[in-house]
Amino acid sequence: MTERLYYHDSNLLEFEATIVRTGQQDGRTFTVLDKSAFYPTSGGQQYDTGQLNTTDIVDVQEGPEGEVQHFSRQPVGVASTVVTGVVDKERRRRHCCFHTAQHILSHIFATLFDMPTVSVHLGEEYGAVELQGSVLPSEQLDRVEKRANEIIRDAQLVTIIFAEGDELASMPLRKPPQRGGKVRVIRIGELECVACGGTHCSNSAEVGMLKIIGVEKLRGHPLVKFLVAERAFEDYRSRFEVTSQLAQSLTCHHQDLPDKFAALVAENKTLHRQLTDLYKELLPRRAEAIAAKAKLESKKLVCTLSDLPDVRLTGQLAPLVADEINGVALLIHDTRLFVACAQGSAFDAGELAKQLSERFSLKGGGNGRLAQLGGVEPDKLAEIEAFLKTVVQG
């Protein structure tokens, strides 16, 4: 069993210890010390990184007998050697902030809405608490967020107490401890009180700020995701930049952006409809232009790419082109292929589509007049045209 230095002080990041043993696990080297300030992954909190002497510690896990295993790419040293350990400060600080914030959130959800925390996730990018109960409406989440930031601003002292027996029984624990004997209890002011083995800030103010960024469903439970400290600030800064740029280009206040955006979407829909109507009126003339060369050469086949703004227009244009040449028109719009046959002609669009789908592995179908196939690559046009020529003119 390794003595856990972080149990007493989360700010102790440099220490000296003696190597007890070394080992291999899944092809990786690990070192066990008599004591360590490195936190092993557990309770939803990620491991610390850092160095033992000059060797990088890339992972820290709890061994089967409660020992702390420090994983490294090279061996740190042999048993009985004294080493100096240094824990990465930034990563530890981030974990402490996320973990303290999680306690604050778990406390608020339990006291305000009687929603116990089922599990916690404290990742690199965000933290999350899985709660018992149903998803809360956004006004209640706002209330939680506001209360959390009040607790942070009030600079509540975070204390570590080792208690057992009557002392432990007299504590206002948020949930009963999972094991007996001496238990490590974390208190945040007079508010939060729970058994926990993780690393935390010394004071709630170190969390800086907390922002709830969304609620997802996990195993039927609400999973509340949140950001704290620098992660919350970075998020605010990037959103600020985006909204500022948008507000500047639309010459409005950022609060008016949703209305501006809705108006733009509505205007765009109207313009699209008007443009489609105009194109529709012009389709016969466009069909004439596309068919002109083939008509001159008395060809019964036209194959081309469509540049119309709406795929439905291409579907309407294809039969008009086929009628112009009294033959077969093949138009490709993005990855959609339309094949149309002139009214009263000897060709059948559905039949041609069937042959094309077999030859080029395309999916779709249609009737004698018009058929469409999906999944075509526009650069296959020449190949498709060559094949159709053998069918239509050969």
Ligand SMILES: [Zn+2]
């Ligand atoms: Zn904790």
